[in-house]
Amino acid sequence: MWLSIRLPQLPLEALQTESNQVSAEQAQAVIQENRILCVNQLASQQGIQVGQTITNAFALCETIQLYQRKPQQEQQLLKNVAILVYPISSSVIIEPEGIIILEVARSLKLYKGIDSLLNNVRERLDEESINYQLALADSPTAAEVLSFMPLAYSMQAISSEGQINSSKLERILSKLSVQSMLLEEKIIQQFQSVGFKNIGQLKQLPHSSFQKRFGKKALNYLLKLFNQQADPRDFFQPEETFYQSLEFNEVIHHRQGLLFPIKRLLKNLVNFLHLQQKNAQHLEWKLFDSSKSTLTFSVVFSNANISLNNYLELTQLNLENHQLKEPIEGIALTAEKLSPLDIKTQELFEQAGYFNSNSHFINKIRAKLGSNSCLQLAQVPAHLPEQASIVSVDALPISKDIESDYQPHQPTWLLETPKPIRSLHQQLVLNGKLTIISSPQKIANNWWDSSAARDYYIAEHENGSLYWIFFDQLKKLWFLQGVYG
Amino acid sequence: MSSAAIKQLLKTNRIWQASEKKRARPALSSGYQALDNMLHYSGWPQGAISELLLSANGTGELRLLAPLMAKLSQQSGYLCWINPPFQPYAPALSALDIDINKLIIINTRSDLDTIWTAQQAMNSKACSLVLTWLPKKNLSKEMRKLCLAAENSQCWGITFRHQSLAEISSPAALRMLLQPRRVSKALTNQSFNQVSIIKQPGGWSGQQVKLNLYPESVYWTAQPASLWPTLSIQSKPSNLIDRTNNSIATSNQRSFNQQPLISSLERSVRQGKATDRMVNGDLNTQFDPKANSHYPLH
Numbered sequence: 001m002w003l004s005i006r007l008p009q010l011p012l013e014a015l016q017t018e019s020n021q022v023s024a025e026q027a028q029a030v031i032q033e034n035r036i037l038c039v040n041q042l043a044s045q046q047g048i049q050v051g052q053t054i055t056n057a058f059a060l061c062e063t064i065q066l067y068q069r070k071p072q073q074e075q076q077l078l079k080n081v082a083i084l085v086y087p088i089s090s091s092v093i094i095e096p097e098g099i100i101i102l103e104v105a106r107s108l109k110l111y112k113g114i115d116s117l118l119n120n121v122r123e124r125l126d127e128e129s130i131n132y133q134l135a136l137a138d139s140p141t142a143a144e145v146l147s148f149m150p151l152a153y154s155m156q157a158i159s160s161e162g163q164i165n166s167s168k169l170e171r172i173l174s175k176l177s178v179q180s181m182l183l184e185e186k187i188i189q190q191f192q193s194v195g196f197k198n199i200g201q202l203k204q205l206p207h208s209s210f211q212k213r214f215g216k217k218a219l220n221y222l223l224k225l226f227n228q229q230a231d232p233r234d235f236f237q238p239e240e241t242f243y244q245s246l247e248f249n250e251v252i253h254h255r256q257g258l259l260f261p262i263k264r265l266l267k268n269l270v271n272f273l274h275l276q277q278k279n280a281q282h283l284e285w286k287l288f289d290s291s292k293s294t295l296t297f298s299v300v301f302s303n304a305n306i307s308l309n310n311y312l313e314l315t316q317l318n319l320e321n322h323q324l325k326e327p328i329e330g331i332a333l334t335a336e337k338l339s340p341l342d343i344k345t346q347e348l349f350e351q352a353g354y355f356n357s358n359s360h361f362i363n364k365i366r367a368k369l370g371s372n373s374c375l376q377l378a379q380v381p382a383h384l385p386e387q388a389s390i391v392s393v394d395a396l397p398i399s400k401d402i403e404s405d406y407q408p409h410q411p412t413w414l415l416e417t418p419k420p421i422r423s424l425h426q427q428l429v430l431n432g433k434l435t436i437i438s439s440p441q442k443i444a445n446n447w448w449d450s451s452a453a454r455d456y457y458i459a460e461h462e463n464g465s466l467y468w469i470f471f472d473q474l475k476k477l478w479f480l481q482g483v484y485g
Numbered sequence: 486m487s488s489a490a491i492k493q494l495l496k497t498n499r500i501w502q503a504s505e506k507k508r509a510r511p512a513l514s515s516g517y518q519a520l521d522n523m524l525h526y527s528g529w530p531q532g533a534i535s536e537l538l539l540s541a542n543g544t545g546e547l548r549l550l551a552p553l554m555a556k557l558s559q560q561s562g563y564l565c566w567i568n569p570p571f572q573p574y575a576p577a578l579s580a581l582d583i584d585i586n587k588l589i590i591i592n593t594r595s596d597l598d599t600i601w602t603a604q605q606a607m608n609s610k611a612c613s614l615v616l617t618w619l620p621k622k623n624l625s626k627e628m629r630k631l632c633l634a635a636e637n638s639q640c641w642g643i644t645f646r647h648q649s650l651a652e653i654s655s656p657a658a659l660r661m662l663l664q665p666r667r668v669s670k671a672l673t674n675q676s677f678n679q680v681s682i683i684k685q686p687g688g689w690s691g692q693q694v695k696l697n698l699y700p701e702s703v704y705w706t707a708q709p710a711s712l713w714p715t716l717s718i719q720s721k722p723s724n725l726i727d728r729t730n731n732s733i734a735t736s737n738q739r740s741f742n743q744q745p746l747i748s749s750l751e752r753s754v755r756q757g758k759a760t761d762r763m764v765n766g767d768l769n770t771q772f773d774p775k776a777n778s779h780y781p782l783h
Binding site for chain 1: 540541542543544545546547548551560561562563569570571572573574575576577578579580581585586588589590591592593594598601602605606608609610611612613639640664665666667699701702705706707708713714
C-alpha cells in the first residue's frame with residue numbers, strides 16, 4: 001500500500017523564508033520562464049491561473065507579488081518533508097515535481113490501522129506550515145495520480161478492514177480522465193484526438209495494439225498504474241551531515257529579521273537530528289551579504305540534547321557579537337561532526353535533589369562572555385601546589401580517587417603565580433606585617449619537572465588574615481602562595 | 486484591606502509576623518551550631534540572597550561556607566563561583582568534603598556581566614549554590630535582581646561585598662559581617678572570627694557570635710623570627726649580586742648558619758676560587774643543576 005503526499009503549493013512554500021510572507025494577505029505567485037507556475041489562494045480568487053503570462057497576471061491583479069522559482073529550495077523542502085515522514089516508513093520516494101510517496105503496508109500493524117496512520121502523518125505535516133494532499137493506492141504510480149483528487153476519493157477503494165480492494169481501486173482509477181495521467185502532453189493529446197476520455201477506456205484496449213499506437217512508454221505507464229508491472233523507484237536516503245541554505249526574496253537589514261530563517265533552518269536541523277539519533281555540538285552559520293562576502297560564525301554546545309530552543313538562544317547570543325555591514329541575501333547552516341546521542345537512562349522516581357544538572361546555562365554564558373570564561377576545577381597528583389589544582393575549560397575527567405600530596409592546613413585560595421614578599425630587617429611585609437605562626441612544611445625534589453625546594457609556613461597578617469607563604473631555597477626569596485579563605 | 490488580600494500577601498512569604506514562631510522555612514544548617522542558634526531559620530535561607538560583608542578576601546569566608554558547600558555538592562545541581570578573587574585550590578576544597586567536580590568557576594569582565602551571569606546561573610535551576618563576588622559599589626538595584634532570581638530558582642545565593650557597605654541598605658535577606666580572625670589569649674590561644682548579623686529573615690537582628698573557623702590552629706606552633714630562613718633580606722632579586730659582592734652584613738652572616746653548604750660555597754665563589762663545575766658538583770648533592778640559574782653567581 002502506497003501513500004502519496006503531494007505539495008500543491010511547493011514552489012510558493014519553498015520561498016517562505018521571511019516572516020512577513022507567512023501571512024498570505026497578498027496575492028502571490030511564482031513564475032518560471034515568464035509564466036505563472038503556482039499561485040496562492042488570494043491570487044487564484046483574482047482569476048490568476050497557472051500558465052498565464054506575467055502581463056495577464058498584472059492585468060488581473062495589480063498588487064500581485066511575483067517571485068522567481070527556486071528549484072534548489074524546493075528540493076530542500078521536499079527533503080525536509082521526507083525526513084518528517086521517514087519515521088513512519090523507511091521506503092520513501094521523492095518525486096521532484098513535489099510528490100512524496102511512502103510504502104505504508106508494513107507500518108499498518110504498528111499504527112493499528114490506516115486511520116491512525118493517516119492521522120500521524122497529518123500531525124507531522126501540520127508542524128510545517130505547508131499545504132498537502134494525501135492519497136492511497138496499491139502502486140506508487142496510482143498513488144501519484146490519485147493525489148490530484150481529494151483523499152476521500154481514494155478512500156473509496158479501502159475496505160472496512162483497512163485493506164485495498166483492488167477491484168474498487170480499478171474502478172475509481174478507470175473513472176479518472178486521461179488528462180490526470182502524468183504523461184507527456186503529446187501522448188495525452190493523442191489519447192484525446194482518438195476520442196478516449198477516461199483511463200478505463202484505455203485499459204480495455206489490447207496491449208499489443210495500444211503499444212503500436214501510443215508507444216511502449218505509455219503502455220508501461222498504464223500497466224504500472226494498474227499494478228500489473230513492477231514499478232521500481234529510488235528510495236530516499238537521509239544524508240550523513242546537515243547542510244541547508246535559504247536565499248531571501250528581499251534582503252534583510254537587521255538581526256531581528258534573520259530570526260525567522262534561522263528558526264526555520266534550526267527546525268529542519270532538529271528534525272534531521274531526531275531522525276539520525278545524532279547530536280550536533282558544532283553548528284556553523286554563514287550569512288551571505290549583498291557585497292558577496294560571507295560572515296561565518298560557529299555555535300558550540302557542551303550538552304548533549306537536541307533542543308530547538310537551546311540552539312536558537314545560543315545562535316542569537318552569538319549573532320549579537322557580530323556586526324552586519326551589508327544587507328543579508330542568504331543564510332546557510334552546516335552541522336558536521338555529529339556524535340551519537342548518548343541516551344541516558346532516567347530514573348524511574350524523581351531524584352532527591354531539587355536542581356537539575358542541565359549544563360545549558362554554561363553554554364549561554366560562554367556564548368556571551370567567551371569560551372574561556374567558564375572553568376572547571378580538577379585535582380592532579382602533583383608535588384607543587386600550583387600544579388596540583390588546575391582549572392580548565394573542558395569538562396575534566398572526574399578526579400575522585402586521586403592520591404594527592406595534600407597535607408592538612410592548606411588554604412582554599414591559591415595564587416596562580418606565587419607573589420614575592422618583601423623581607424626587611426627580619427620582617428616579612430606585604431601591605432602590612434606578616435608573622436609566621438606554624439612550623440615549616442617542606443616540598444622538595446621535584447627533579448622531573450622544575451626543581452623546587454620550598455619551606456611552607458602559615459603566616460598571620462596584621463589585619464588577621466591567614467596567608468600560606470614559602471621560602472624558596474633556590475631563589476632565596478619569600479613568596480605568597482595562598483590565602484586562607 | 487480585605488482579609489483575602491492580607492492572606493494573599495502572607496502567602497508570598499515576604500512578610501514576617503511576630504505571631505509566626507517556628508514556621509518551617511527552607512534553610513540549610515550552616516554547620517556551626519553557635520551560628521545556627523543565632524539564625525531564626527537555623528541556617529542559610531533557601532531561595533534568598535545572603536550577603537557576607539568582609540574587610541578583605543581571605544578572612545575565613547570559605548571556611549564559614551564550607552559545610553554548606555559540602556552538603557550541596559553531594560546533591561544535584563552545580564556550585565557556581567562567579568568572579569572569585571583568587572583561584573580555588575582543589576586539594577583543600579576536597580579536604581573540606583566539597584565535590585570539586587560540581588564547581589563551575591566563571592570569570593567576568595564587567596559588573597554588568599557579573600550580575601547577568603549570576604542571574605543566568607540562578608535562573609537555570611541547575612545551580613544549587615551561586616557565590617558572587619561583587620565590587621565595592623552600591624549595587625542595590627542589581628542586588629534586587631539577584632534576590633528575585635534566587636527566589637525564582639529556590640537556590641542559595643551568597644554575595645561577598647566589602648564591609649564598608651554595611652551601613653548601606655541592601656535587599657539581601659540575610660546580611661552578616663565577618664570580622665577577621667583574632668587570637669584570644671585567655672582561651673589558650675584559640676582563634677575566633679566574630680560574625681555580626683546585620684539583618685536576617687524571620688525576626689530581629691543584631692546578634693553577634695564568635696566562631697572558631699580554624700580549630701586546627703591550636704596545633705600550629707609559632708617560630709621566633711630568628712629561626713625563619715632569611716638568607717637574603719632584599720626586596721628585589723637583582724640586588725642580590727651587589728650584596729654578595731660586597732662584604733656581607735653580620736645579620737646575614739648569622740642566618741647563613743642554617744645553610745652551611747650554601748654559605749661556604751658562596752664564600753669561595755666570592756673569593757674567586759670556585760669554578761662553575763665545582764659549584765655544580767656540590768650543588769648536585771643537594772639540588773638540581775638547574776638551580777644555578779637562580780643562584781646569584783653570574
